[in-house]
Amino acid sequence: MSRHADTGRHADTGTAPDTSAAPSTSAAPGTSAYAGTGTDAHAGTGTGTAPRTRTVVALNGVTKEYPGPVAALRGVDLTVEEGELLGIVGPSGSGKSTLLHIIGTLDRPTAGSVHIAGHDVAALSDRRLSALRAQHVGFVFQAFHLVPGVSARDNVAEGLLYSGLSRSVRRRKAAEALERVGLADRVDHKPHQLSGGQKQRVAIARAVVGEPALLLADEPTGALDSASGEAVMQLLRDLNREGATIAVITHDTEIARKLPREVRIRDGQVVADVRNPSSVPSMVTGAGR
Numbered sequence: 001m002s003r004h005a006d007t008g009r010h011a012d013t014g015t016a017p018d019t020s021a022a023p024s025t026s027a028a029p030g031t032s033a034y035a036g037t038g039t040d041a042h043a044g045t046g047t048g049t050a051p052r053t054r055t056v057v058a059l060n061g062v063t064k065e066y067p068g069p070v071a072a073l074r075g076v077d078l079t080v081e082e083g084e085l086l087g088i089v090g091p092s093g094s095g096k097s098t099l100l101h102i103i104g105t106l107d108r109p110t111a112g113s114v115h116i117a118g119h120d121v122a123a124l125s126d127r128r129l130s131a132l133r134a135q136h137v138g139f140v141f142q143a144f145h146l147v148p149g150v151s152a153r154d155n156v157a158e159g160l161l162y163s164g165l166s167r168s169v170r171r172r173k174a175a176e177a178l179e180r181v182g183l184a185d186r187v188d189h190k191p192h193q194l195s196g197g198q199k200q201r202v203a204i205a206r207a208v209v210g211e212p213a214l215l216l217a218d219e220p221t222g223a224l225d226s227a228s229g230e231a232v233m234q235l236l237r238d239l240n241r242e243g244a245t246i247a248v249i250t251h252d253t254e255i256a257r258k259l260p261r262e263v264r265i266r267d268g269q270v271v272a273d274v275r276n277p278s279s280v281p282s283m284v285t286g287a288g289r
Protein backbone atom coordinates (compact mmCIF):
# COMPACT_ATOMS: atom_id res chain seq x y z
CA MET A 1 0.00 0.00 0.00
CA SER A 2 0.96 3.59 -0.57
CA ARG A 3 4.25 2.77 -2.11
CA HIS A 4 4.19 5.85 -4.25
CA ALA A 5 7.65 7.18 -4.75
CA ASP A 6 7.31 10.41 -2.90
CA THR A 7 9.63 9.69 -0.08
CA GLY A 8 12.85 10.47 -1.87
CA ARG A 9 12.37 14.19 -2.08
CA HIS A 10 10.11 16.42 -0.19
CA ALA A 11 9.61 19.52 -2.15
CA ASP A 12 6.04 18.90 -1.06
CA THR A 13 5.77 20.19 2.45
CA GLY A 14 2.07 19.67 2.32
CA THR A 15 2.13 18.12 5.75
CA ALA A 16 2.00 21.58 7.25
CA PRO A 17 0.38 21.19 10.64
CA ASP A 18 -2.27 23.71 9.81
CA THR A 19 -5.38 21.59 9.85
CA SER A 20 -7.30 24.29 8.06
CA ALA A 21 -5.07 23.94 5.04
CA ALA A 22 -6.13 21.71 2.23
CA PRO A 23 -4.72 18.28 3.06
CA SER A 24 -2.99 17.88 -0.27
CA THR A 25 -0.19 15.88 1.26
CA SER A 26 1.76 13.23 -0.46
CA ALA A 27 0.65 10.85 2.23
CA ALA A 28 -3.01 11.29 1.53
CA PRO A 29 -3.49 8.36 -0.85
CA GLY A 30 -2.07 5.97 1.70
CA THR A 31 -4.07 7.11 4.65
CA SER A 32 -7.27 5.79 3.22
CA ALA A 33 -5.75 2.37 3.15
CA TYR A 34 -5.92 2.08 6.88
CA ALA A 35 -8.31 4.79 7.93
CA GLY A 36 -10.65 3.19 10.38
CA THR A 37 -8.49 0.23 11.25
CA GLY A 38 -10.83 -0.53 14.08
CA THR A 39 -8.86 1.61 16.47
CA ASP A 40 -11.23 4.53 16.36
CA ALA A 41 -12.46 3.97 19.87
CA HIS A 42 -11.56 7.50 20.73
CA ALA A 43 -13.22 9.16 17.76
CA GLY A 44 -15.18 12.20 18.69
CA THR A 45 -13.61 12.70 22.07
CA GLY A 46 -12.90 16.32 21.48
CA THR A 47 -9.36 16.40 20.18
CA GLY A 48 -10.52 18.50 17.31
CA THR A 49 -13.62 19.83 15.70
CA ALA A 50 -12.97 18.49 12.24
CA PRO A 51 -15.23 15.55 11.57
CA ARG A 52 -12.61 14.01 9.33
CA THR A 53 -9.29 13.18 10.96
CA ARG A 54 -6.22 11.70 9.43
CA THR A 55 -4.34 8.94 11.12
CA VAL A 56 -0.69 9.87 11.63
CA VAL A 57 0.35 6.78 13.57
CA ALA A 58 -1.18 3.31 13.51
CA LEU A 59 0.53 0.50 15.41
CA ASN A 60 -1.06 -2.92 15.42
CA GLY A 61 0.19 -5.77 17.58
CA VAL A 62 3.67 -4.28 17.80
CA THR A 63 6.23 -6.40 19.57
CA LYS A 64 9.89 -5.57 20.05
CA GLU A 65 12.32 -8.13 21.36
CA TYR A 66 15.95 -7.54 22.14
CA PRO A 67 18.54 -10.25 22.58
CA GLY A 68 18.52 -11.48 26.13
CA PRO A 69 15.75 -12.04 25.42
CA VAL A 70 13.95 -8.87 26.51
CA ALA A 71 10.39 -8.26 25.37
CA ALA A 72 10.52 -4.45 25.40
CA LEU A 73 7.10 -4.16 23.74
CA ARG A 74 4.40 -6.81 23.79
CA GLY A 75 1.47 -6.44 21.42
CA VAL A 76 1.02 -2.67 21.40
CA ASP A 77 -1.94 -1.20 19.52
CA LEU A 78 -1.86 2.57 19.26
CA THR A 79 -3.49 5.06 16.93
CA VAL A 80 -2.69 8.76 16.86
CA GLU A 81 -4.81 11.14 14.85
CA GLU A 82 -3.66 14.39 13.34
CA GLY A 83 -3.66 17.23 15.84
CA GLU A 84 -3.38 15.11 18.99
CA LEU A 85 -1.09 15.83 21.93
CA LEU A 86 -0.44 12.71 23.94
CA GLY A 87 1.78 11.73 26.79
CA ILE A 88 3.45 8.33 26.98
CA VAL A 89 3.92 7.53 30.64
CA GLY A 90 5.38 4.61 32.53
CA PRO A 91 8.13 3.46 34.86
CA SER A 92 11.76 3.17 33.85
CA GLY A 93 12.33 0.21 31.56
CA SER A 94 8.64 -0.09 30.63
CA GLY A 95 9.33 0.44 26.92
CA LYS A 96 8.58 4.13 26.37
CA SER A 97 11.70 4.98 24.39
CA THR A 98 11.44 1.75 22.44
CA LEU A 99 7.89 2.70 21.52
CA LEU A 100 8.92 6.22 20.49
CA HIS A 101 11.75 4.86 18.36
CA ILE A 102 9.36 2.53 16.57
CA ILE A 103 6.79 5.28 16.03
CA GLY A 104 9.60 7.47 14.70
CA THR A 105 10.82 4.67 12.41
CA LEU A 106 14.28 4.75 13.98
CA ASP A 107 13.68 1.09 14.72
CA ARG A 108 11.55 -1.65 13.25
CA PRO A 109 9.29 -3.96 15.26
CA THR A 110 9.98 -7.65 15.69
CA ALA A 111 6.32 -8.32 14.91
CA GLY A 112 3.21 -6.29 14.17
CA SER A 113 2.60 -3.44 11.76
CA VAL A 114 3.53 0.24 11.80
CA HIS A 115 1.97 2.87 9.56
CA ILE A 116 3.24 6.42 9.67
CA ALA A 117 1.42 9.13 7.73
CA GLY A 118 -0.13 6.44 5.60
CA HIS A 119 3.04 4.54 4.86
CA ASP A 120 3.54 0.90 5.78
CA VAL A 121 6.99 0.94 7.34
CA ALA A 122 7.57 -2.75 6.57
CA ALA A 123 7.17 -2.06 2.86
CA LEU A 124 9.96 0.52 2.76
CA SER A 125 13.68 -0.02 2.34
CA ASP A 126 15.96 1.59 4.91
CA ARG A 127 16.78 4.35 2.45
CA ARG A 128 13.14 5.16 1.78
CA LEU A 129 12.40 4.92 5.49
CA SER A 130 15.06 7.55 6.19
CA ALA A 131 13.45 9.80 3.63
CA LEU A 132 10.02 9.22 5.16
CA ARG A 133 11.43 10.06 8.58
CA ALA A 134 13.15 13.20 7.32
CA GLN A 135 9.92 14.37 5.80
CA HIS A 136 7.36 13.41 8.42
CA VAL A 137 8.97 13.15 11.84
CA GLY A 138 10.71 15.59 14.17
CA PHE A 139 12.56 14.38 17.27
CA VAL A 140 13.37 16.08 20.55
CA PHE A 141 15.56 14.27 23.08
CA GLN A 142 16.18 14.77 26.77
CA ALA A 143 19.84 15.67 26.16
CA PHE A 144 19.07 18.18 23.36
CA HIS A 145 21.65 16.74 20.90
CA LEU A 146 22.71 20.12 19.54
CA VAL A 147 25.91 20.41 17.53
CA PRO A 148 28.53 22.12 19.73
CA GLY A 149 30.23 25.25 18.43
CA VAL A 150 27.44 25.86 15.91
CA SER A 151 24.97 28.72 16.23
CA ALA A 152 21.36 28.16 17.24
CA ARG A 153 20.33 29.20 13.74
CA ASP A 154 22.57 26.64 12.04
CA ASN A 155 21.57 23.93 14.50
CA VAL A 156 17.94 24.55 13.54
CA ALA A 157 18.75 24.82 9.82
CA GLU A 158 20.21 21.33 10.08
CA GLY A 159 16.63 20.12 10.47
CA LEU A 160 16.10 21.11 6.82
CA LEU A 161 19.28 19.54 5.47
CA TYR A 162 17.40 17.04 3.31
CA SER A 163 14.63 19.41 2.31
CA GLY A 164 16.09 20.39 -1.02
CA LEU A 165 15.89 24.04 0.06
CA SER A 166 18.84 26.37 -0.51
CA ARG A 167 21.08 27.22 2.41
CA SER A 168 19.81 30.80 2.58
CA VAL A 169 16.18 29.64 2.71
CA ARG A 170 17.07 27.04 5.34
CA ARG A 171 18.71 29.72 7.46
CA ARG A 172 15.77 32.09 7.05
CA LYS A 173 13.31 29.37 8.07
CA ALA A 174 15.57 28.49 11.00
CA ALA A 175 15.47 32.08 12.23
CA GLU A 176 11.68 32.04 11.93
CA ALA A 177 11.47 28.79 13.91
CA LEU A 178 13.68 30.28 16.63
CA GLU A 179 11.41 33.28 16.78
CA ARG A 180 8.47 30.91 17.16
CA VAL A 181 10.05 29.33 20.25
CA GLY A 182 10.86 32.73 21.74
CA LEU A 183 14.57 32.83 20.88
CA ALA A 184 14.66 35.56 18.23
CA ASP A 185 17.41 37.27 20.21
CA ARG A 186 19.55 34.11 20.48
CA VAL A 187 19.96 33.03 16.85
CA ASP A 188 23.73 33.54 16.86
CA HIS A 189 24.31 31.99 20.27
CA LYS A 190 26.13 28.71 20.41
CA PRO A 191 24.85 25.87 22.60
CA HIS A 192 27.33 26.57 25.42
CA GLN A 193 26.01 30.13 25.57
CA LEU A 194 22.43 28.97 26.13
CA SER A 195 20.61 27.80 29.26
CA GLY A 196 19.23 24.26 29.41
CA GLY A 197 15.69 25.43 28.71
CA GLN A 198 16.89 27.53 25.79
CA LYS A 199 18.84 24.60 24.37
CA GLN A 200 15.71 22.48 24.51
CA ARG A 201 13.77 25.20 22.74
CA VAL A 202 16.44 25.25 20.00
CA ALA A 203 16.06 21.48 19.73
CA ILE A 204 12.29 21.88 19.43
CA ALA A 205 12.74 24.56 16.75
CA ARG A 206 15.00 22.15 14.86
CA ALA A 207 12.39 19.41 15.16
CA VAL A 208 9.51 21.53 13.88
CA VAL A 209 11.26 23.72 11.29
CA GLY A 210 10.38 21.24 8.53
CA GLU A 211 6.75 21.15 9.68
CA PRO A 212 6.71 17.38 10.26
CA ALA A 213 3.45 15.47 10.49
CA LEU A 214 4.59 14.24 13.87
CA LEU A 215 6.74 15.62 16.67
CA LEU A 216 8.18 13.05 19.07
CA ALA A 217 9.78 14.12 22.31
CA ASP A 218 11.57 11.75 24.72
CA GLU A 219 11.61 13.28 28.21
CA PRO A 220 12.10 16.83 26.87
CA THR A 221 11.86 18.23 30.38
CA GLY A 222 14.01 15.56 32.02
CA ALA A 223 17.16 17.69 32.14
CA LEU A 224 15.40 20.92 33.11
CA ASP A 225 14.33 22.58 36.32
CA SER A 226 10.58 22.80 36.83
CA ALA A 227 10.20 26.37 35.51
CA SER A 228 12.13 25.65 32.31
CA GLY A 229 10.31 22.34 32.02
CA GLU A 230 6.96 24.07 32.27
CA ALA A 231 8.04 26.59 29.58
CA VAL A 232 8.97 23.72 27.27
CA MET A 233 5.66 21.95 27.93
CA GLN A 234 3.80 25.21 27.28
CA LEU A 235 5.67 25.54 23.99
CA LEU A 236 4.60 22.02 23.02
CA ARG A 237 1.00 22.85 23.91
CA ASP A 238 1.21 26.03 21.81
CA LEU A 239 2.63 24.12 18.84
CA ASN A 240 -0.15 21.56 19.25
CA ARG A 241 -2.74 24.32 19.30
CA GLU A 242 -1.26 25.53 16.02
CA GLY A 243 -1.90 22.06 14.61
CA ALA A 244 1.19 19.94 15.35
CA THR A 245 0.65 16.30 16.29
CA ILE A 246 2.84 15.56 19.30
CA ALA A 247 3.75 12.52 21.37
CA VAL A 248 5.79 13.25 24.47
CA ILE A 249 7.34 10.77 26.86
CA THR A 250 7.37 11.73 30.49
CA HIS A 251 7.66 9.93 33.79
CA ASP A 252 6.24 13.01 35.50
CA THR A 253 2.61 12.22 36.29
CA GLU A 254 1.97 15.89 37.04
CA ILE A 255 2.97 16.82 33.48
CA ALA A 256 1.06 13.88 32.02
CA ARG A 257 -2.14 14.86 33.77
CA LYS A 258 -2.08 18.21 31.95
CA LEU A 259 -2.01 16.56 28.53
CA PRO A 260 -5.21 15.83 26.61
CA ARG A 261 -4.37 12.13 26.25
CA GLU A 262 -2.26 9.83 28.37
CA VAL A 263 -1.03 6.45 27.20
CA ARG A 264 0.30 4.44 30.14
CA ILE A 265 2.85 1.73 29.50
CA ARG A 266 3.93 -1.02 31.84
CA ASP A 267 6.14 -4.01 31.04
CA GLY A 268 5.89 -3.34 27.32
CA GLN A 269 2.12 -3.12 27.20
CA VAL A 270 -0.39 -0.29 27.01
CA VAL A 271 -2.27 -0.60 30.29
CA ALA A 272 -4.37 2.56 29.97
CA ASP A 273 -5.23 5.09 27.30
CA VAL A 274 -7.07 7.94 28.95
CA ARG A 275 -8.43 11.31 27.99
CA ASN A 276 -7.95 14.21 30.34
CA PRO A 277 -10.88 16.40 29.37
CA SER A 278 -9.92 19.11 31.85
CA SER A 279 -6.55 19.68 30.23
CA VAL A 280 -7.60 22.63 28.13
CA PRO A 281 -4.15 24.14 27.65
CA SER A 282 -4.88 27.70 28.68
CA MET A 283 -6.64 26.52 31.82
CA VAL A 284 -3.94 24.27 33.18
CA THR A 285 -0.94 26.52 32.83
CA GLY A 286 0.52 27.09 36.22
CA ALA A 287 -1.91 24.73 37.87
CA GLY A 288 -0.68 22.32 40.49
CA ARG A 289 2.65 22.47 42.22
Ligand SMILES: Nc1ncnc2c1ncn2[C@@H]1O[C@H](COP(=O)(O)OP(=O)(O)OP(=O)(O)O)[C@@H](O)[C@H]1O
Pocket residue numbers: 066067068070071072090091092093094095096097098099251
Ligand atom coordinates in the same frame (compact mmCIF):
# COMPACT_ATOMS: atom_id res chain seq x y z
N1 LIG B 1 19.29 -2.07 22.58
C1 LIG B 1 18.78 -2.82 23.57
N2 LIG B 1 19.21 -4.07 23.78
C2 LIG B 1 18.68 -4.85 24.76
N3 LIG B 1 17.71 -4.43 25.60
C3 LIG B 1 17.25 -3.18 25.44
C4 LIG B 1 17.75 -2.31 24.42
N4 LIG B 1 17.09 -1.13 24.49
C5 LIG B 1 16.22 -1.26 25.52
N5 LIG B 1 16.30 -2.48 26.08
C6 LIG B 1 15.48 -2.99 27.20
O1 LIG B 1 14.13 -2.83 26.84
C7 LIG B 1 13.36 -2.39 27.95
C8 LIG B 1 12.65 -1.10 27.59
O2 LIG B 1 13.63 -0.07 27.43
P1 LIG B 1 13.23 1.44 27.14
O3 LIG B 1 14.48 2.19 26.88
O4 LIG B 1 12.19 1.46 26.07
O5 LIG B 1 12.55 1.88 28.52
P2 LIG B 1 12.00 3.30 28.98
O6 LIG B 1 10.57 3.08 29.38
O7 LIG B 1 12.28 4.32 27.96
O8 LIG B 1 12.83 3.57 30.32
P3 LIG B 1 13.44 4.96 30.92
O9 LIG B 1 12.29 5.66 31.58
O10 LIG B 1 14.43 4.48 31.93
O11 LIG B 1 14.05 5.73 29.80
C9 LIG B 1 14.33 -2.27 29.10
O12 LIG B 1 14.21 -3.42 29.89
C10 LIG B 1 15.69 -2.19 28.46
O13 LIG B 1 16.67 -2.74 29.28
Ligand SMILES: [Mg+2]
Pocket residue numbers: 096097098
Ligand atom coordinates in the same frame (compact mmCIF):
# COMPACT_ATOMS: atom_id res chain seq x y z
MG1 LIG C 1 13.56 6.00 27.90
